[in-house]
């Protein structure tokens with residue numbers, strides 16, 4: 001057996017240190033990384049998260065140094081991304097009766113990804129507890145940290161938090177514990193936060209609220225150092241870095257309408273932006289608009305929404321006069337969003353979006369949202385058939401929240 005890595009009583013690190021330059025999320029992890037998996041060797045032996053999909057066999061070998069994998073009763077999957085769930089097929093194949101513990105969405109995704117439809121799953125809801133014979137686990141849902149299905153696990157007896165990607169760092173460390181690190185790890189920790197967690201920072205604040213009353217002596221994340229020296233320092237870093245910016249941001253909503261439906265969209269967007277404390281101005285752009293005045297309003301704003309309904313495959317009102325000016329302005333530090341109401345084809349929104357792309361505005365479209373937040377359920381540019389109903393109004397507010405978050409990032 002290699003050197004045993006003990007995290008707490010009957011709790012062991014069974015991960016893998018990947019000391020190559022690792023390609024990851026369109027980046028190269030220059031310092032490599034670790035995939036931290038943990039074995040709680042209790043009466044109902046439990047594995048918490050696994051390793052990258054490339055290292056399934058090595059993982060089973062490592063685990064077998066501590067336990068016969070067939071004896072494992074529970075496999076907790078906090079987060080389905082294959083750098084953590086990748087060892088699951090190999091492990092599930094050995095531990096044939098093990099129950100897989102994860103969130104509802106996590107179960108759905110794991111079944112599809114690894115063809116585990118025949119396996120038993122225990123579906124976790126926020127605050128659920130699980131007795132694993134000698135230790136008790138409690139789970140909290142932490143959506144979007146780092147993807148929608150994610151949860152975290154806390155072991156009551158060991159006062160250890162297993163937060164998967166949260167509180168991680170990308171460093172291939174063989175020392176594994178932060179008190180054994182040979183250099184200051186704060187920068188690596190903060191860089192990881194900035195890259196992976198910051199786009200979801202409102203959810204970081206929700207997570208901190210959930211763990212605030214837990215007594216945490218050890219944070220055992222899924223990448224990089226296990227934080228057993230002053231774990232609170234790292235929670236405080238997340239708290240500080242995820243607090244909303246205090247600098248005031250401004251949004252401008254310009255729209256043209258025939259019968260008021262596009263105005264109703266503008267109203268919902270405004271509500272969402274104001275809930276994010278974004279100072280928002282709404283202007284109805286009629287024909288013969290004062291272009292200089294509108295250009296000044298645009299200059300003074302950080303995000304500009306441009307809306308029109310569709311009339312015979314074209315825009316209405318005076319919006320196009322404004323759009324024609326954009327290519328001559330420097331708008332590189334601003335976000336631009338197209339929206340509008342329509343009846344059956346909605347060409348106006350597409351034409352607006354083409355104008356935005358011809359300017360140097362940062363155009364918010366679905367692709368930008370997926371790349372910056374990982375969310376794929378909000379559609380940009382924003383198109384609503386006729387007037388927004390209750391469900392669409394909620395979607396509009398969600399879209400406004402996302403734009404607000406981008407402004408406050």
Ligand SMILES: Cc1cc2nc3c(=O)[nH]c(=O)nc-3n(C[C@H](O)[C@H](O)[C@H](O)COP(=O)(O)O)c2cc1C
Nearest residue numbers: 258259260261262309312313342343344345346386
């Ligand atoms: C004269 C006229 C022409 C229209 N042409 C189109 C069209 O080409 N494509 C489309 O998707 N909707 C078309 N519509 C539907 C409108 O876009 C739809 O009613 C929209 O909700 C109006 O929004 P508004 O009140 O903001 O103007 C047309 C409506 C009218 C009255």
